[in-house]
Amino acid sequence: MVEVIQIQVNGEKRGCRAGATVGDLLRELAIKTERVAVELNLEIMDRKDFDHRSLKQGDRVEILSFIGGGAPMDMQGRGRGLVHAE
Amino acid sequence: MQNDRLIIAGREFTSRLFVGTGKYKDFVETQKAIEASGADVVTVAVRRVNITDRSKENLLDYIDPKKYTILPNTAGCYTVEDALRYARLARAAGVSDLIKLEVLGDERTLFPDTAGLIEAARILVKEGFIVLPYTNDDPIVAQKLVDIGCPAVMPLAAPIGSGLGIRNPYNLKIIMEMIKVPIVVDAGVGTASDASLAMELGADAVLMNTAIAGAQDPIVMAEAMKYAVYAGRLAYKAGRIPRKLYATASSPIEGML
Numbered sequence: 001m002v003e004v005i006q007i008q009v010n011g012e013k014r015g016c017r018a019g020a021t022v023g024d025l026l027r028e029l030a031i032k033t034e035r036v037a038v039e040l041n042l043e044i045m046d047r048k049d050f051d052h053r054s055l056k057q058g059d060r061v062e063i064l065s066f067i068g069g070g071a072p073m074d075m076q077g078r079g080r081g082l083v084h085a086e
Numbered sequence: 087m088q089n090d091r092l093i094i095a096g097r098e099f100t101s102r103l104f105v106g107t108g109k110y111k112d113f114v115e116t117q118k119a120i121e122a123s124g125a126d127v128v129t130v131a132v133r134r135v136n137i138t139d140r141s142k143e144n145l146l147d148y149i150d151p152k153k154y155t156i157l158p159n160t161a162g163c164y165t166v167e168d169a170l171r172y173a174r175l176a177r178a179a180g181v182s183d184l185i186k187l188e189v190l191g192d193e194r195t196l197f198p199d200t201a202g203l204i205e206a207a208r209i210l211v212k213e214g215f216i217v218l219p220y221t222n223d224d225p226i227v228a229q230k231l232v233d234i235g236c237p238a239v240m241p242l243a244a245p246i247g248s249g250l251g252i253r254n255p256y257n258l259k260i261i262m263e264m265i266k267v268p269i270v271v272d273a274g275v276g277t278a279s280d281a282s283l284a285m286e287l288g289a290d291a292v293l294m295n296t297a298i299a300g301a302q303d304p305i306v307m308a309e310a311m312k313y314a315v316y317a318g319r320l321a322y323k324a325g326r327i328p329r330k331l332y333a334t335a336s337s338p339i340e341g342m343l
Contacts, residue, residue: 069131
């Protein structure tokens with residue numbers, strides 16, 4: 001049986017196969033790795049580590065990309081803000 | 087006017103109009119408006135990827151980074167820490183080292199927190215970012231940003247999205263005269279004449295989003311802004327006549343009956 005761990009992706013809890021890498025997660029989510037930034041437990045990852053870093057129980061992953069914007073007013077109600085370390 | 091190129095940090099731009107990509111109906115409208123504006127520099131924000139609805143397309147599928155200079159911003163950041171985080175994420179997303187740095191001080195006015203801005207700019211310049219700071223129309227702060235190593239300064243004309251136009255032309259003029267790097271008037275433009283006025287004052291470029299995206303017809307307004315910025319630039323280069331209280335006849339008196 002596949003062991004499942006709990007992680008958090010963009011603020012939402014998610015189950016994940018133990019031993020899966022960040023790259024596996026991105027593929028599972030159908031996210032192209034070009035032009036995305038990944039923050040793992042508040043540390044920005046180098047994209048060449050995506051396929052090497054295995055996810056661990058409780059990991060917090062933030063996946064970001066570019067959206068339309070010019071002025072901060074544009075962002076209201078559109079997923080503003082990341083989860084902050086307390 | 088040939089060879090009137092804008093150069094910021096060694097990058098050359100033909101258009102002096104920079105545009106944002108927020109508030110459009112959809113990506114197709116965004117793309118058409120940007121094309122109509124003739125802009126080379128396009129600002130974008132950094133946000134979470136929607137992981138629940140992956141059908142959402144990517145903005146950069148519509149705004150080709152090979153064709154445009156993508157300028158990520160730190161819009162929505164109210165602390166130095168947040169602005170640094172978003173700037174680093176923007177760079178990690180792999181488009182460029184450029185960052186439009188915003189550190190906001192207040193939600194109602196969206197005025198910059200200039201103390202925070204200077205602090206964040208100093209750190210990001212040290213990290214090798216090309217920092218284009220969104221700042222107040224304060225010449226002293228503008229000079230400090232240049233001293234830190236910002237290759238351009240972007241003072242506001244009026245509050246973001248307000249459409250009030252150039253509220254303080256005299257301060258902007260002082261900034262333009264004092265500061266030796268390009269000045270991009272950023273935020274507050276409402277219509278074409280505001281953009282022309284900014285350029286006539288001597289701005290090197292104008293950055294806008296809402297004035298185009300919020301217009302009844304954004305694509306037509308984008309085109310209007312292209313000409314407005316160009317006309318304002320030409321008028322500045324041409325040198326306007328001085329203002330006089332009384333008339334000066336333009337037809338000769340000589341030869342009259």
